[in-house]
Amino acid sequence: MACFKTACLPCFQAKIRTLGGQLVRTKLQRLHVLEAARSRAVGLCTNPMVITRTICCLTTCDPGSKQHKNDSFLKKCHGLTPTSRRQNRRSFSSSYDHHLSNVLVVPKTTRYMFEKQRFGGVETEEQIRRRLLERGSDLDFLKDRHRVHSENTERCKNILQKLGLETRTVDRYHFNDAAVRWADLIVSMGGDGTFLLAASKVLDQTPVIGVNTDPEGSEGHLCLPNRYTFLFEDAMKRILSGDFRWMRRQRIRVTVDGRMVNKDPIDLHELELSFPEHYHTHSQQERRMHQGLDCMVKGPRVLPVRALNEIFIGESLSSRMSYYEMSVDDGPMEKQKSSGVTVSTGTGSSSWSFNINKLSCLSVKDILKITNEETGSNLATEDCTVERIADRFNSSLLFDGADPRMAYTVRDPVTNRVYQSDMPRGFARKIVMRSRCWDASLVIDAGSSFIFNDGAIATMEINEKDALNTVELD
Known part of the structure; x- marks a missing residue:
């Protein structure tokens, strides 16, 4: 019989060794060991503050160290004290207390802010008003929605500080990997688009929650229930006390093989502000790679963004037919022509994918x-x-965000003697596409775009390691 070791949760510290004695150093390695220990140990003891573990032994580190706080928080993220389990959703009885200290706030760019920045911020308000009026838009209405968003954002930030949490605010232009590494928790202040932005750069287990700062003007499907916009202090107290459920939303990982796929994504929001056509931006970047001015990456590589909602692959010009080859779940490659392909997660199944197929x-x-x-x-x-x-x-057409499947849709498939689309929609675990397009994009969550032209190959899969930790409150 295996030798079991027990440890009280407060003593479950940073240094972990496998039974073979190898020191586990990195955050990701620790998570794998902890998750394996948790999955084997849950239910083996009755004391909720003691967990029996089979594959790791523990050494002690300073409880006040930053490493200790991070490990305790990561332990919380990975469910070492679950009290129930339902469709990959986990409830916890332990609290965050001092282990959650750094909160990063990512506010939305309102339409009013967007219009002010659109032409370099050089227009007067009266010029903006006239320009909007010509398009049938009302500046006063936009200012009012901006005021609602700003007031709710400031109120929520004040609550975070009142609860003793160190809070930093970054806009979309300064939201980067360093900001994510600093944070114990990321709070998006806006709607679903802002939540997708906040989640886009999270490649570790840092949790993300959303606050819908304008419930009248935004759906906020991915955010906390709208009542918590006005009861945010109650929501945070519940989170700090552990009175919530984890929801691990699956995301799509894309591995590309092709020298002409750009290394860093083109930000479509910045593209709107700088005002060149999408076509020209892709063409310029591809030309620079051909000339050796931009780095070309050889061999397969994983794109630096995960898809929480969906991926679109197709010609950048929507009126042009997309030509590609597609394989589903290691099936044969099939030549297809269509208006492009969407690949959705369970989270995104209520969005674009739903409206295409309903x-x-x-x-x-x-x-x-x-x-x-x-x-x-x-x-x-x-x-x-x-x-x-x-x-x-x-x-x-709808499925749970924790479901490890993807839903694909071939939009407006061409069917004739040469091109087939026997299964224009369905579920899959793995999808491979080879581009035969001339000006195509691979777009993740409508915000990050990659060049995807003739010969480039994309493999789309869901990996449990990429799941996004979010919070559910009743």
Whole structure:
């Protein structure tokens, strides 16, 4: 029988050795050991403050050290004291207390701020007003929504400081890897777009939560429930006391093979502000790589951004047909032409993917009428029946954010003697695409774009290590 060792949670410190005696040094290595220990040990002891572990032994370090705080927080992130488990969601009885100290706030760029920056910030407010009026937009309305967002953001930041948490605020232009490394928790202040931005640079286990700072003007599907915009102190106290559930949202990892895929993503938001066409930006960067002015990376490499919602692959000019080869779950490569391909996570299944594939009640009614005519059936076509059928089909398009599958959709597939699309949509664990396009993009969460032209190969998979830690509150 294996020899079991026990340790009280407060003593579960930074230095960890495997049974073979090898010192585990890096954060990622520690997480793997801790997760393996947790998965084997849960339920083996009855004391909630003691966990039996089978594969690691512990040495003590200074409880006040920064390393101790980080390890304790990471331990919390990886569920070493679960009290229940439901579809990869974990509840905890232990608290953060002093182990959560650094909170990074990432606020949204409001439409008002965007319009002020759009032409280099040189316009007067009256010039902006006239320009917006010509487009049928109201500057006063934008200023009012900006005021709501700013007031809620400042109030939430004051609450974080009141709770004794060190708080830093970074805009999208200064949100970088160093800022993520500093943070124990990242709080996006905005809507779903801001949450996606905040999550985009998190490649470790740092948790991200979202506050919808304008519930009247933003959906905030990925954020905490809208009532916590105004009860943010209650939300943070629940988080600090451990009264919440973890939701590990799966993300898509993209491995590319092709020398002409840019190393760093093109930020589409910055592109809008600087105002060149997307086409010219990609062409200029590709030309620079051909000339040796920008670095070309040889061999397969993992892109530095994970997709929380979806990936789009296709020609940058939407009116142009996309040509590529596609393989699903190690099946044969199939030549296809279409308006591009979307690959969605469970989190993104309620977004673009859903709206591409959903059936309207009108379409369902037409199908039922044709079925009756062709088969002599007498299927009901009343509105209530049609609505139930449409809802049932549309509900089948949605799946949980913790689900390790991807949903792919071939948009407007061309089907003829040369090009086939036998399965224009479905679920997959692995998708490989080889580009045959001339000006194509691989776009992650509508914000990060990579050149994806003829010969480039992208492999899309979900890896549990890439899952994003988020918080659920009832």
